[in-house]
Amino acid sequence: MLDKKEQIYPYPYxxxxxxxxxxxxxxxxxxxLLGQTLVRCTEDGEIRCKIVETESYGGKEDKGSHAYGARRTARTETMFQAGGTCYVYLIYGMYHCVNVVTSYENDPQAILIRAVEPLTSRDAELMQLYRGKIPGGKPANLSNGPGKLCRALRIDKSLNGCQLNHLDGPLYLELGENSSNLPIVQAPRINIPYAEEYASKPWRFYIEGNPYVSVVDKKALTIK
Structure with a gap:
């Protein structure tokens, strides 16, 4: 049983x-979105994590986006909804990825959440329970990648289409740290060589120095 002091979050939720x-x-x-809180409600309780890495996918013109060329399919339909919708998809037939849809209806914009950091030891314990054994024993391996964090938070396609801006759902976003106070850097996105000239766009953002970031780019540019 955790001490009550361990259950206090670093800022009001x-x-x-x-x-x-x-x-x-x-x-x-x-x-x-960096510094904001991703909340997952489970039968074992709520899990809160700080978002530490994101990737932007900019709609119809972005060759890295699932909706490039206004491609509207059963898979991408969620991307065409209004901002605040959750877009979950499966890659390699085994890993889920979770995205925040932004902009307005019929403008397919999405932000991939690439890495999160549990806010308390209680959150980390629940994530460990769902994730299972962590390769290498490194604590950050719990959620330092899009597939890893989805396993640790039990995020799958059943959550596709849920509203992240509703604080009473199974998965939602809360106000966390002020991103303007964080050391944020930007770098090219990961594993999208098919995106041609869009593959090198510096549309990945992360909190510099945070151990949960999935990939550190030595050439990353500081923006804040």
Missing amino acids: GQPLPPSIYTGTALESAPR
């Missing part, structure tokens, strides 16, 4: 994100 994060483009909102 239960506050919604500014609506402008959901209505902005993915490129505008991706760095603003």
Whole structure:
């Protein structure tokens, strides 16, 4: 049983994100999501994590996006919904990835959440329970990648389409740290060589120095 002091979060919770994060483009909102809190409600309790790495996928023109060329399929339909919707997809037939849809209806913008950090030891314990044995024994391997964090938070396609801006759902976003106070850097996105000239766009953002970041780029540019 955890001591009550261990269950106190580093800042008040239960506050919604500014609506402008959901209505902005993915490129505008991706760095603003850093420091915010991703909340997963399970039968074992709530799990809260700080978002430490994001990737922006900018809609119809972005060759790295599932919706490039306004491709509208059963898989991508969620991306065409209004900002605040959760987009979950499966890669390699085994790993789920979770995204925050932004902008307005019919403008397919999405932000991939690439890495999160549990806020307390209680959160880490629940994530460990769901994730199983962590390769290498490194604590950050719990959730330092999009597939890893989805396993640790029990995120799968059953959550596709849920509203992340509703604080009473199974998965949602809360106000956390002020991103303008964080050391944020930007670098090219990961594993999208098919995106041609869009593969090198510096549309990945992360908190510099955070151990949960999936890939550190020595050439990353500081933006804050």
